[in-house]
Amino acid sequence: MENLQNWLSLPPKYTTFRINRLKSFNSDILKDFLTTQTNELHTSVIPNFYFLNLDCLVLERWPEDSLDVTVEYQGKEIIVDALCAAAVLRGANVFAPGVVGLPVNCNLNEKVKIYGDLEGHCKRGLKIAYTGKKLFVGTGLLKMLRYELFDNGVQPSGIAVQTIMPISRLPVINEAIYPEGVLVLQNLPSIVCGWVVDARPNEYILDMCAAPGNKTTHLAEMSNDEAIIIALDKTPQKIVKIKENCSKQGVQCVKAYSFDSTKCFSSNSTGINGSPPYPSHSFDKVLLDAPCSGLGQRPQLMNKMTPKMLESYKFVQRKLMSAAVQVLKSGGRLIYSTCTVTVDENEGMVLWALEKFPCLKLVRADPLHGSPGLQGCGLSDEQRMMVQRFSPEIDPLRPTEPIYRDTIGFFIATFTKI
Numbered sequence: 001m002e003n004l005q006n007w008l009s010l011p012p013k014y015t016t017f018r019i020n021r022l023k024s025f026n027s028d029i030l031k032d033f034l035t036t037q038t039n040e041l042h043t044s045v046i047p048n049f050y051f052l053n054l055d056c057l058v059l060e061r062w063p064e065d066s067l068d069v070t071v072e073y074q075g076k077e078i079i080v081d082a083l084c085a086a087a088v089l090r091g092a093n094v095f096a097p098g099v100v101g102l103p104v105n106c107n108l109n110e111k112v113k114i115y116g117d118l119e120g121h122c123k124r125g126l127k128i129a130y131t132g133k134k135l136f137v138g139t140g141l142l143k144m145l146r147y148e149l150f151d152n153g154v155q156p157s158g159i160a161v162q163t164i165m166p167i168s169r170l171p172v173i174n175e176a177i178y179p180e181g182v183l184v185l186q187n188l189p190s191i192v193c194g195w196v197v198d199a200r201p202n203e204y205i206l207d208m209c210a211a212p213g214n215k216t217t218h219l220a221e222m223s224n225d226e227a228i229i230i231a232l233d234k235t236p237q238k239i240v241k242i243k244e245n246c247s248k249q250g251v252q253c254v255k256a257y258s259f260d261s262t263k264c265f266s267s268n269s270t271g272i273n274g275s276p277p278y279p280s281h282s283f284d285k286v287l288l289d290a291p292c293s294g295l296g297q298r299p300q301l302m303n304k305m306t307p308k309m310l311e312s313y314k315f316v317q318r319k320l321m322s323a324a325v326q327v328l329k330s331g332g333r334l335i336y337s338t339c340t341v342t343v344d345e346n347e348g349m350v351l352w353a354l355e356k357f358p359c360l361k362l363v364r365a366d367p368l369h370g371s372p373g374l375q376g377c378g379l380s381d382e383q384r385m386m387v388q389r390f391s392p393e394i395d396p397l398r399p400t401e402p403i404y405r406d407t408i409g410f411f412i413a414t415f416t417k418i
């Protein structure tokens, strides 16, 4: 447990991007960008990068002895909320809504020290030094002044601080260095989840909880935009995001609808060419990337999850799984995933589904890159070996490569319908 807690409090040592297979990728753009940053930081070492499985770009952090990022040089302090601080540790800039405190006499482009408010106690708009529990996460250049952030009566947007260097030493890099839609910032296990679905041309695929569409677009791209993909999400505003992402990435084979997927099955439905609900045995593949407690996110600097909230997720997951089983064709594949570490939402859901639906059979969630399922949670060793859990432990049953143990916490299981 202590090992897991430590792991969750730190960011992964890599940044991963998915490369859009529908567009062309030129690695010289990345090399040039890193060379420029390297010169600006007065070092001579360029961070290493490489590819996994053609569509996954892995970018390492600056080696320890190439940069001294621990020195807190003189500079004014900007206070950001814990989520924003976590993003900075992963190499992001500071966006305006994340800023909670900034001294009055700052100038544009002034160097600042970025601190994360660890307890959420800093009052928005604080002008004086914050004395609560805070964590130094990096340095940056101020791009917005106080009046833009707090005083002009509108919700601020845009970059407030351009991060120079997070203490994690991860390169500050985002999708914008490439033409639109070429790169997608995506965690490694989420990319693996796409590989597990393995979308092919002409397959009917349902993505039940799809927003913002990172996996939907991955599936579309791996099928060469030739699968027939239905993307559902309960929240109407999020459908706009899915459509935007499809359009940015040049994806056309996706139809997105705002719908509660627990109700996506109806025996009265006429077919799958329009909006939901759908008849039974409609889809070759169903991806259930379930709403979950999200406890696998890294780094986690603060978490306000209550035991009651934690308990609640399995109920909606069960309803979604029940609908998924109905709309899946016999012989089809159902891929269940979460970005959390709790047994209830992962191994517990597999056990529940196998017991509740005798027509379901657990199969290997290939390609297997994560560790086996947890021991002592009711799954046999054979079943543990079929699922993948992304976590820091080394399991002798299937030791995994270091990069797959330094990801966010994640879980993937695959079923087929008999």
Ligand SMILES: C[S@@+](CC[C@H](N)C(=O)[O-])C[C@H]1O[C@@H](n2cnc3c(N)ncnc32)[C@H](O)[C@@H]1O
Residues within 6 Å of the ligand: 190, 208, 209, 210, 211, 212, 213, 214, 215, 216, 232, 233, 234, 235, 238, 259, 260, 261, 262, 289, 290, 291, 292, 316
């Ligand atoms: C883990 S996120 C999905 C991430 C997405 N698959 C991706 O890779 O970009 C879970 C999503 O489920 C949606 N959701 C929650 N309950 C739902 C329901 N009953 N029906 C459909 N979508 C739901 C949430 O709005 C949220 O966008």
